[in-house]
Amino acid sequence: MDWKGKTGGGEAKQGLLMRILKYVDIRVIYCFLPFVVIGYIIFAPRRAYSIYAYLRRRQKFSFVKSLWGTFKNHLLFGKFLLDRFYIYAGHINKYVVARIEKDLVFKYFTTEKPLVMVSAHVGNFEISSYLCGHLPKKLNVLAFAGETAQMQKFRKGAMEQNNIEMVEVSDSMEHIFKINDVIRDCEAITLAGDRTFTGRRNHKFNFLGAEAEFPIGIYNIADRFQADFIAMFVLGTKKWFRYRVHVEQIKIDPEIKGREARAVAYGQKYVEILERVIRENPYQWFNFYDFWAQKSSDEK
Numbered sequence: 330m331d332w333k334g335k336t337g338g339g340e341a342k343q344g345l346l347m348r349i350l351k352y353v354d355i356r357v358i359y360c361f362l363p364f365v366v367i368g369y370i371i372f373a374p375r376r377a378y379s380i381y382a383y384l385r386r387r388q389k390f391s392f393v394k395s396l397w398g399t400f401k402n403h404l405l406f407g408k409f410l411l412d413r414f415y416i417y418a419g420h421i422n423k424y425v426v427a428r429i430e431k432d433l434v435f436k437y438f439t440t441e442k443p444l445v446m447v448s449a450h451v452g453n454f455e456i457s458s459y460l461c462g463h464l465p466k467k468l469n470v471l472a473f474a475g476e477t478a479q480m481q482k483f484r485k486g487a488m489e490q491n492n493i494e495m496v497e498v499s500d501s502m503e504h505i506f507k508i509n510d511v512i513r514d515c516e517a518i519t520l521a522g523d524r525t526f527t528g529r530r531n532h533k534f535n536f537l538g539a540e541a542e543f544p545i546g547i548y549n550i551a552d553r554f555q556a557d558f559i560a561m562f563v564l565g566t567k568k569w570f571r572y573r574v575h576v577e578q579i580k581i582d583p584e585i586k587g588r589e590a591r592a593v594a595y596g597q598k599y600v601e602i603l604e605r606v607i608r609e610n611p612y613q614w615f616n617f618y619d620f621w622a623q624k625s626s627d628e629k
Contacts, residue, residue: 343414350411350418356569358411366403376617377403383620387537388611402612405565409453412570416459417487423570426460426563430574434561437517437576438466443556444517445547447579447599450524450615451606452564455484456572464492469511471496471504471520512551520547522560522599523616532593534600537607539621548595549588558595560602564610577602 350358370377380402384395416424434457437444444466448454458470470488472495485495496511496518498504511518522543525531530546551558558579563572579602581594607614 347414347418350415350420355411355415355420359408362404362407362411366400366407370400370403379616379618379620380614383537383614383616384611387539387621388608390611398612402614405612406615409456409565412453413456413459416456421459421487424456424460425571426457426574430576431461433576434461434574435465437557437559438464438468440557441515443512443515443551443554445512445551445556445558446517446519446561447522447547447558448519448561448563449522449603451603452562452610452613453572454521454561454563457561457563457574458484458491458493459487460572462491464517466492467516468493469496469507469516469518470494471498471508471518508547509550512554512556515554518547519561522547523603523620530592532596534597536600536604536621541621543596543600545592545596549592552588552591552595558599560599562606564606564613575606 377399381395381399384390384398384402385392388395388398390398412424437446446468458468468491470493472484481495488495496504496507508518525542525544530544530549531542532545533540533542535541536543548558560575560577560579562575564575566573579595579598581591581598585591585594
């Protein structure tokens with residue numbers, strides 16, 4: 330499989346894009362997106378087919394609706410990526426998340442318990458790191474270590490203002506020790522619950538009608554410290570510069586005994602929430618490979 334989770338374009342093009350967005354209204358750039366997407370689909374057909382197959386087989390859309398949906402999915406992905414670059418370019422004040430949604434998220438950052446925030450490659454989760462403001466509890470973001478230095482610089486600069494720190498996933502396994510430290514110190518950590526990494530235990534769940542592999546190691550670690558678990562997704566809306574936050578507590582029957590059984594139960598509850606969100610927002614799923622096939626450990 331060819332999807333590695335790395336933002337395309339290279340450092341030079343990424344830097345150029347950000348310089349352009351400093352002075353050009355992003356809505357002008359949006360106008361060019363359909364043409365870019367068409368070219369991208371033509372020259373990256375395997376990625377496009379994975380989305381088509383997901384819409385056709387998992388969402389059970391018609392042939393025509395799946396074709397259109399593949400285009401719409403790529404269009405949204407490009408728009409969300411541009412939004413992040415627009416924020417890097419200094420236009421954060423143009424974007425809005427509802428106050429009531431921010432308050433709901435902040436509620437989980439005011440307890441003395443460790444917090445595990447599980448998201449997915451759905452919508453534009455990263456943008457929440459810039460829009461929700463300064464957090465009362467430090468948030469550690471578990472992220473792919475293979476991004477360009479330019480992207481890492483953009484992210485770090487934008488996140489540090491809000492009490493957020495990046496934790497890079499790497500083959501050295503250092504991130505495993507960092508996860509333990511974060512949870513032991515009652516801080517918050519967020520990760521993509523739809524990605525399996527080296528050193529993380531996985532389990533197969535039924536997801537959109539077929540078995541798929543999800544990580545459960547984080548539930549095992551955090552449950553020992555009685556952490557709070559929430560599922561959080563930041564979804565695009567039809568309005569310019571507006572996103573909405575879906576946040577939901579991941580709760581299991583307290584009578585379930587055994588570390589493994591409890592970890593699986595948390596994983597099952599997360600998958601149920603994720604499936605519901607995907608059903609309601611089918612075009613905002615951005616896993617550009619066959620998610621239901623066995624994945625290699627280095628994929629994001």
